[in-house]
Amino acid sequence: MAFVEQHIHDEPKTFWSKYIFSFDHKVIGKQFLWSGIFWLLVGGLLALLIRWTLAYPGVPFPVIGNLLFPNSGGVVPPDTYAMLFSMHGTIMIFFAITAILIGAFGNFCIPLLIGARDMIFPTLNMLSFWFGFGASVLMIVSFFLPLGAAAGGWTSYPTLSTNLGQPGAGQTLWLISLFLFGVSSTMGAVNYITTVITLRAPGMDYFKMPLTVWGLFLTSILNAIFVPVLGAGLLLLTFDRVFGTTFFLAGAAATSGKGDPILFQHVFWIFGHPEVYILILPAWGIVSDLLSFFARKPAFGYKMTALSLSTITILSTVVYGHHMYTTQMSPLLTQSFMTLTMLISIPSAIFFANWLGTLWKGSIRFTSPMLFSLGVVFVFGLGGLTGLYLASTSIDLYLHDTYFVVGHFHYTMAASVLLGGFAGIYFWMPKMFGRMMDERLAKIHFWTTMIPLNGIFTGMMIMGYAGMHRRLYNPFIYEFMQRLIPINTFVTLCAIAMGLAQIIFLYNFFKTIFGKNIPQASANPWDVGTLEWQIASPAPYYNFKEVPVVKCGPHEFGNPNLKDGRDFQYQTEELVKP
């Protein structure tokens, strides 16, 4: 589609128009980043409460236990435990990861990396943030209700989430909050898709876009198509709770008629499986770029990586049934879903091999973004491979709802995405805030995160393989589980270590932004040729004074014909030939 040039808007002058109700994609990106980091801390605290309860049942949570649970002397009560893991999942997936990876990087990166001055619909973009903010507020409010927040798991299956399973208003607020959040995501997705289609700078073909943009673009397509599916499910469940419809009510929960609780599972996972790719695709994109940037080599098989990401996007829409093998689906269906799920390993193996190919014989610079990217390669490798076990129907029947599943999905959509997010933050920090983060602290942060992280999730998979069920308040009342107590305690200690390691990040992050005497970053501190590194750091409000004309791909490194001592080319330069 033809390129269109946006006008340069007037510079916002007042505090409100500059920082609060801003139309600038960079400011909105930062707003998402701040709220994402806030929720990451809340979700992390919930994770620590869960791990503490599992390792030390009946022991008060240290330091803030008495503040949080005054009635039980600082001990997490059993009914609260269900609320903790439900809210941990919800908050991390929607309010932390989606906000940081899609909200922050999507907003910040897409226009800058494709050479646009802003998103195509700035007002819609602002609305998207404020809808998300409204959703956040509702979610916070639900914690303070008399019966507490939602406790039906992040999947909120009926009957757990109907009025019988969850009598309080917490679940209803959860549903409305997620619906609002879905509206916010869909608005963002419409904006991102339209921006990528219409606002690419002249010469920026789809196959000259950085892979970060590819990842975010594909994510947005999934968002636009599948978030409304969840929206419908959430609304119908809200109707069941508030207006007395009977869509998902059956058995003892039904006052009349007979609905189908499994129907909600279908609707949920039609959305839910694409959702895990919605979360991971931006991280894959970022990592695919960063590996090339810091291996100082063109991304190996760039086109194949972009195409395999697209293939995964398509396949991800037809595999949702693998979450429901135990719902007495017809064997024909389970076999089909199993085959389709296993098919995903082919494009995944292609881009994974491309990552390794990019690294092979590169002149690798072990900067902090690179370390985190390599971390993603490692943890995603583990997470992806363990997915094959779960895809297989016969093995899944044993592993379903065990800690093996918990370990697996944390490796893929928590560990990979978290490390990818950190890589992105360290990498784009100079462009976002005009300052470099402290490299030494960043590297300490990497190792103190990476080592315990693997302790946690590998430990979980081992426990799951031995039969430990998820979502139990105290699994060790069962005799066969008691031999797992040492490894369970080890996992909790790792979790505490990883939690504490994030203080290093927070210190570094805040010091960089608000500290005194931090030098201004140069325009291109990483020696990278994509468009955003040709403008000043931090990026000016209009991004590009002259709209750039793109002449080569995003990963032109190590060209032997380059003469002036540089080992990279800007995307606006003609590819150097001998």
Next chain:
Amino acid sequence: MMTNNPGKELQNLRNSVGMTVALISFGMMFATLFLGYFLVRSNAPTWPPVEISNLPMLLPFLSTLVMGLSSFTYFKLEKDASHRKHFWFATMALGISFLVLQWNLWGALKASGILVSNGNVPSMVYAFTWLHAAHIVMGLMLLMWLGHYLFRKPEAVTALTLLNVGKFWHFLGAVWLLMYLMLFVL
């Protein structure tokens, strides 16, 4: 490719692409409802189920008629620049009558003893029509927004604004037609 008139071109592109993507999103929401309908229907021992054998037929038929007419008047609004305001009034009036008819439909359902909690099928009839009506309200707000420009600043109304509002309005008409066929006719 640079264009001579960037502002115009920009409008062109973003309207067609943006609204299309948005309608895919809206469409998926309604498609999910229809998926639920097909699952319920394929599992039902008889169709129509006993609890809704006495569904009111006239009101939804009138709603369909009104919706179809409003699509037609909107079509005329787009094409006939000289009578644009008349057709805007006609579309608004028909849109509001549709809501009134739906309101009466809910009343009639209640009067004939079909309550929201009477089982799957009444749940669907109510929930689907609620959700559709909520979108009609959004559509009417878009029409009001269009009307604001039509009467205050007619020169600001471009063919693309008309196309956009129209796309959304016709889309709601199509969704209603499907709902009508599925819930009341077939």
